[in-house]
Amino acid sequence: MKEILEQIEKEIHEVIAQIDEEQMSTFAGRIRPGKRIFVDGEGRSGFSARGFAMRLMHLGYTVYFVGETITPAVNEGDVFIAV
Numbered sequence: 001m002k003e004i005l006e007q008i009e010k011e012i013h014e015v016i017a018q019i020d021e022e023q024m025s026t027f028a029g030r031i032r033p034g035k036r037i038f039v040d041g042e043g044r045s046g047f048s049a050r051g052f053a054m055r056l057m058h059l060g061y062t063v064y065f066v067g068e069t070i071t072p073a074v075n076e077g078d079v080f081i082a083v
Contacts (some may be wrong), residue, residue, distance in 0.1 A: 030079055033061060038074050040066035041083035049083035 037056060041049030048074060049065065056063045064071045065079075074080055 003006060031056070031061065033045075035062070036072075036075075036078045037061055037063045038066050038071070038080045039063060039083065040081070045083045049081070052083065 030059040037053075039049045039056075041047075053065050054064045
């Protein structure tokens with residue numbers, strides 16, 4: 001079990017090392033309160049996208065997951081995130 005956890009930790013650190021902080025800052029700057037945010041993803045990415053959308057909602061953002069029956073149309077000025 002310890003070996004598996006160490007491998008997971010190693011892979012997380014490898015992913016973190018690849019993060020472009022300038023791109024992340026630009027991305028975060030586009031997500032503003034007051035704007036509607038639409039998140040989309042399929043399969044495993046969709047599962048992660050749903051979790052991301054839920055966390056944004058917990059932070060007070062207006063968030064919709066694309067494909068749900070209650071999702072409104074995306075309009076100009078909205079933010080669309082495909083995972």
